Amino acid sequence: MNAGKQVPASGPVAHLAAQDVLIQYPAPGSGRTGVTTAVESCNLTLDRGDFVCLVGPSGCGKTTLLNAVAGFVPIAGGLLQFGGRDIPGPGPDRAMVFQQPNLLPWRTVLANVTYGLELSKVMKKAEARDRAGELLELVGLKDAAHQYPAQLSGGMQARVNLARALAVEPALLLLDEPFAAIDAQTREVMQAELLRICAAKDVTALFVTHDITEAAFLADRVAVFGPRPGRIVKEVTVPWPRPRDHSIRRTPEFLTLAEEIGESLYGAIAEARAHAAQEGA
Ligand SMILES: Nc1ncnc2c1ncn2[C@@H]1O[C@H](COP(=O)(O)OP(=O)(O)OP(=O)(O)O)[C@@H](O)[C@H]1O
Numbered sequence: 001m002n003a004g005k006q007v008p009a010s011g012p013v014a015h016l017a018a019q020d021v022l023i024q025y026p027a028p029g030s031g032r033t034g035v036t037t038a039v040e041s042c043n044l045t046l047d048r049g050d051f052v053c054l055v056g057p058s059g060c061g062k063t064t065l066l067n068a069v070a071g072f073v074p075i076a077g078g079l080l081q082f083g084g085r086d087i088p089g090p091g092p093d094r095a096m097v098f099q100q101p102n103l104l105p106w107r108t109v110l111a112n113v114t115y116g117l118e119l120s121k122v123m124k125k126a127e128a129r130d131r132a133g134e135l136l137e138l139v140g141l142k143d144a145a146h147q148y149p150a151q152l153s154g155g156m157q158a159r160v161n162l163a164r165a166l167a168v169e170p171a172l173l174l175l176d177e178p179f180a181a182i183d184a185q186t187r188e189v190m191q192a193e194l195l196r197i198c199a200a201k202d203v204t205a206l207f208v209t210h211d212i213t214e215a216a217f218l219a220d221r222v223a224v225f226g227p228r229p230g231r232i233v234k235e236v237t238v239p240w241p242r243p244r245d246h247s248i249r250r251t252p253e254f255l256t257l258a259e260e261i262g263e264s265l266y267g268a269i270a271e272a273r274a275h276a277a278q279e280g281a
């Protein structure tokens, strides 16, 4: 059953609309014919300004869906549209934030943030530097502008990673476990900062995480993926306005909501393990 929000046949155009999306990869060692179906019958709609978190078992297709939205991976069926149009390939209207910052080690923090702007030649160098400076201030790294990546902590690198993605002023930010590699305290700080930045920049976000409390703290809706081939089996609405204060995490309502997400997620994980055991038998 597909519990994802359906794309309306008419009415206002959704910012991002996935309808019955099918994504396949060539299966390893199967020649030209075999395929691995990573995502199937996947439905998801984001309106402008939405913050949606994707959670699901490992290998269920979350990164694949993000890659398709980013334009790195083609779809094999269904409909995937951004701003009412098919996605022809990568574009500056969609920016991806990966788990590993992969900053350019020979460039300063500021030059890492201006890099994408230099490549796309959308503005003059001085303008790019000004924009990067503003973003570094926004992510709390103004004083580190002239340092090199090796001189930064993991949390600082994650901030540069975010500033770099925001530099092209994307209409949609795609984040694939961007805080997974940083310590728990810094991660909580980064979560609150991300909400503040999204509000300041009017950003729409699709954020993949394995962390239920991270999803419940950040999102307007948490979409739970079922086991591969991935599709959204449940959407949980998070009722509190954003940005949110950390104190919300300790309220009984938050814990109840996290439990609801957890029930669906752990159900999907158990199903994924049962599939894997069957395939291995
Ligand atoms: N480039 C690729 N070529 C072939 N198969 C791939 C490729 N990328 C992913 N897959 C397969 O597609 C399926 C979904 O992978 P994906 O990386 O999207 O999962 P995920 O939900 O992001 O997992 P995780 O939570 O572990 O990051 C997996 O079975 C994976 O092996």
Ligand SMILES: [Mg+2]
Pocket (backbone or CB within 6 Å): 062, 063, 064, 176
């Ligand atoms: Mg992934």
